[in-house]
Every structure is written in structure tokens, then in C-alpha cells.
Amino acid sequence: MRTRKRILNSKFSIRNFFTAAWIVASAVAPAAHHAFGGEFDSTRPVVLKGPITRVEWVNPHAWIHLEVTTADGKKEEWMVEGGSPNSLLRRGVTKEALAVGTMIVVDGYQARDHNLLRANGRNITYPDGRKLFLGSSGTGAPADGADPSDSPTPAGRGGR
Numbered sequence: 001m002r003t004r005k006r007i008l009n010s011k012f013s014i015r016n017f018f019t020a021a022w023i024v025a026s027a028v029a030p031a032a033h034h035a036f037g038g039e040f041d042s043t044r045p046v047v048l049k050g051p052i053t054r055v056e057w058v059n060p061h062a063w064i065h066l067e068v069t070t071a072d073g074k075k076e077e078w079m080v081e082g083g084s085p086n087s088l089l090r091r092g093v094t095k096e097a098l099a100v101g102t103m104i105v106v107d108g109y110q111a112r113d114h115n116l117l118r119a120n121g122r123n124i125t126y127p128d129g130r131k132l133f134l135g136s137s138g139t140g141a142p143a144d145g146a147d148p149s150d151s152p153t154p155a156g157r158g159g160r
Contacts, residue, residue: 039111039112039120040081040109040110040111040112040119040120041109041110041111041112041114042109044109044110044114045107045108045109045110046106046107046108046109046110046119047105047106047107048066048068048078048080048105048106048108048119049068049069049103049104049105049106050066050067050068050069050078050103050104051066051067051100051101051102051103051104052064052065052066052098052099052100052101052102052104053065053066053067053077053100054100055095055098055100057085057095058085059084059085060084061081061082061083061084062081062082062083062084062085062088063079063080063081063082064079064080064082064098064104064106064121064124064134065077065078065079065080066078066080066104066106068117076117077117078117078118078119079117079118079119080106080108080118080119080120080121080134081118081119081120081121082121082134082135083134083135088134091132091133091134092132093124093132093134097126097132102126103126103127104124104125104126105124105125106119106121106122106123106124106125106134107121107122107123107125108120108121108122108123108134108135109122120135121134121135122134122135123135
């Protein structure tokens with residue numbers, strides 16, 4: 001009888017541990033992700049040109065760092081947010097396509113805090129003219145025609 005009670009208590013403790021872990025994990029995950037409008041300014045488009053200096057291939061968003069030379073010759077290190085690594089791979093953006101030193105042009109939108117050198121990238125254009133979609137879709141990002149999965153606005157009511 002005493003052994004059975006100890007087994008029941010240990011099962012109860014294990015169940016409580018996993019329940020608590022699940023609650024903590026589910027509370028933390030949504031806080032790590034954000035809507036486009038919460039962090040980026042759709043009224044501040046940017047075009048960034050320069051070599052890739054570092055890539056963070058992490059969830060929930062990959063980050064591309066590039067060195068941008070300003071009009072006065074000053075070098076700035078910008079961070080550009082892309083979609084998740086999995087979504088980027090499906091669009092043809094690979095680790096090899098983001099090799100350090102590769103010259104790129106990024107079209108995107110600046111962070112709401114204009115003091116940060118941070119942007120949400122929509123497209124990457126390579127020197128050979130190849131263009132890849134980098135942005136996240138369905139997160140409140142502006143419908144600017146960059147997302148190949150966006151459907152065109154239908155004609156008729158509200159469409160013109």
C-alpha cells in the first residue's frame with residue numbers, strides 16, 4: 001500500500017511538472033513573435049545596399065546584417081528581419097545565397113524607433129538582377145506587391 005501511494009505521488013508530480021512546463025512555454029512563445037505594425041513603420045520604406053556581414057538563421061525570424069555606406073561615407077551596420085528560416089528556404093533563400101560578403105540591395109521598412117538601424121526586409125536583389133522575396137506575409141505588412149502569395153485586389157466593389 002505504501003509503495004502504491006509513493007508511485008501515485010510521483011506520477012502526480014511528473015504530471016504537474018509537465019503541465020507547468022507547457023503553461024510557461026505557451027506563454028513565452030507568443031511574446032517572442034510580433035505583428036509587423038508593432039515593430040516596423042509602413043510609412044518609412046528603406047533601400048539598403050551593401051555586403052552581408054552576418055546572418056542569424058534563427059526562429060521566429062532570420063536576421064541579415066549588412067554594412068551600408070551613407071551619402072557622407074559613414075559605415076552603418078543594419079539588421080534586416082526576414083521570414084522564418086523554413087519560409088525563406090521555400091522561397092529559395094538559402095544559407096549559400098546569404099554568404100558573408102555577398103552584395104545585396106534590400107527593399108524594406110524601417111523600425112518604428114527610427115534611431116535603430118533595423119528594418120523588415122521585403123525583397124533582396126542580387127547584382128545579377130535576381131530578386132527573392134524576404135518578407136513575412138499575413139502579419140500586417142503593407143500590401144506592396146512584393147509578396148508573391150498576395151492575391152491581386154479584385155475589380156469592382158472597393159477594388160478601384
